[in-house]
Amino acid sequence: MEREPEAEAAPEVEAQVEAAPDPVLEPAPPPVLEILSSQAGLPFRVDVPESFDLVERPSGPDFDVYQVSRGDTAFVGIYVGCCSPFPIYDGRQTEAAGRFSILINENGANRAVEHLFVRESDGRQIHVWLHSVTGDDRALAERIAQTVDPR
Template identity: 50%
Template sequence: MPAQAPAPARAAPPLAPGVLGAAEVAALPFRIELPSGFQLFEGRGAPDARVYSVRRAGKTFAMIYTGSASQFPIYDGEQVTAAGRVSVIVSEGTRRIAMEHLFQQPTAPNEIHVWLMSLSGADRDAAERIAQSVDPK
């Protein structure tokens, strides 16, 4: 009986349009921790700017801008400088939530701006954790 040829390796399923693969995420000018089920999408940018969205199941949780001139701040709140970034903190009852962060650096991209979408409950908590994980390389 002849030996059977090995089954062909299965290719990874194709990514949805705009979704960044692991190699593309690794090449970005920032680090980000994406929990299971979350994906990073690249949106429309400009010649010197890029915009990314963090999504799960079609819902956007956070946005990230890299370029020379962000629209920081988006939210009203207390601005706190710590860990190499300026963060906008808002109070919701007894909780303080970091709604956005701005990193400024002398090399391109000069600004990395991260902000949360208007979410509530567990989705807001997840978005805040993801935004907190962003750090320039």
């Protein structure tokens, strides 16, 4: 029996593994906000003070979200759609003027921090709430929220 010649050993090659640089994670883009120039076509109206904007926030398939803002500071949120998360604040619930409101006591003053309207025409809800602003801005946010009126 004939022996096969042994294969020559291949020279060892050191694997050179270059460390891949860590991927640079870009920050998520901010949500697209649209400053509304008109309230026409909205299911509500709101008094927007000078130097404030009514902004449309990213919405879902069966709801829309808006906010009244001054610069980057949100004062009032407005949800229009089915099944709102009302109430988001703990407080005393009252019903008056065709809406449910949540009242809380802040520093000895009663604040209406949240409202819910149910539109008779289509059953959609309009949920209005104050954002986390303080001091004079909190009182201003409350005044703005009080002006929201369903159409």
